[in-house]
Amino acid sequence: MTDLTFTDKSFKQEVLESKEPAVVDFWAPWCGPCRVVTPIIDELAQEFAGKIKIGKINVDENSQTASQYGVMSIPSIVFFKNGIPVKTMVGAQSKENYKQEIETLLAS
């Protein structure tokens, strides 16, 4: 399983037009709390492989998408369903919290 990375270019196709719901981790290399979250996101991507698309987008290289979704604080985890952002979680949180939101997303 390769870690999924989104970019400004691929975002529309990979996230907005995705058949499965998608979870996007907005991060940057200089952000400490982002580094806490990244390994959790990688684990969740494996656990939910096939059911949901989970990936990261580096805001430094892809500022267009970040600004489009009003991301002004990282890490921000944004949950998408049918191309629409339905939930945003700001700041590092526990794996359990993310898992719960993913399950809510899958059930909705």
Add this chain to the structure above:
Amino acid sequence: MIYDVIIIGSGPAGLTAAIYATRANLKTLIVAGAKWGGQLQLTTLVENFPGFPEGIQGPDLMNAMKKQAERFGAEIIDQDFSSGDFLASPFKITAGGKEYAGRSVIIATGADTKWLGVPGEKEKIGRGVSVCAPCDGFFFKNKNIIVVGGGDSAMEEAIALTNFAKSVTVVHRREEFRASDIMQKKAKANPKIKFLLSAKVTEILGEDRVTGVKIKNTKTNKVSKMPIDGVFVAIGHMPNSAVFKNIDIDEKGFIKVYDHYKTNVDGIFVAGDVHDSNYKQAITAAGFGCAAALEAQRWLRNQKS
């Protein structure tokens, strides 16, 4: 299974305690919390931690400490402490819905950033309200922002934010700053930084993101609106002690220390910013962590004999 030591917290105090405990062959669990690594995760270059002549990035330093603790066999769970039974023996701690038992406990939960607690703040965290300049400064390129606070950390945040922002105004409710002379000088020498004293933020304005603040002049009580794009809060920290029942705290919430890093409960020790209202440095926290682990080790030995 019963651990010899359960360490609650994973900043410099907790991780240093873990390094010492594991090297003394104590079975050690770290309840690291969801946001492991403590306040240094919210910093950039740390220049006053000995051993790094060129400085080290706060998150890198914490990663290294964590690796070092793991190397000697500390178990780490990334769950928040939820409750503890400190009257039972062994002590019982619940985190992430699971219970863990420990013969001794070191509380090293540190301190968390204080928020302003004004209307409009909570719902705009991540929408222009932030406590992490290194993380979020990037989103305020060519914007006008304020930093609320009057201490060293407010000056540091303001200086860091000038790398991105068009202007940074430091807003402080008192007549003068608490920050050290050197930090004040640095900030005052920066042409992008302005200062607003005797000024209290009373409300953060904006619908889905910050568009301004209401500021009250503490001398005249006059309230005015100031249009800005971001609010960085740097008014200090609160010790994370509220979750611990039956542990003595002082009037400001710091855990009371009795004789060498002991709390009022025999077998429960404390280290770092959760008890230290004086120094609040990464290196002192690490030192307290070391001391608490040595005390716990001594205490455990005396229990067995």
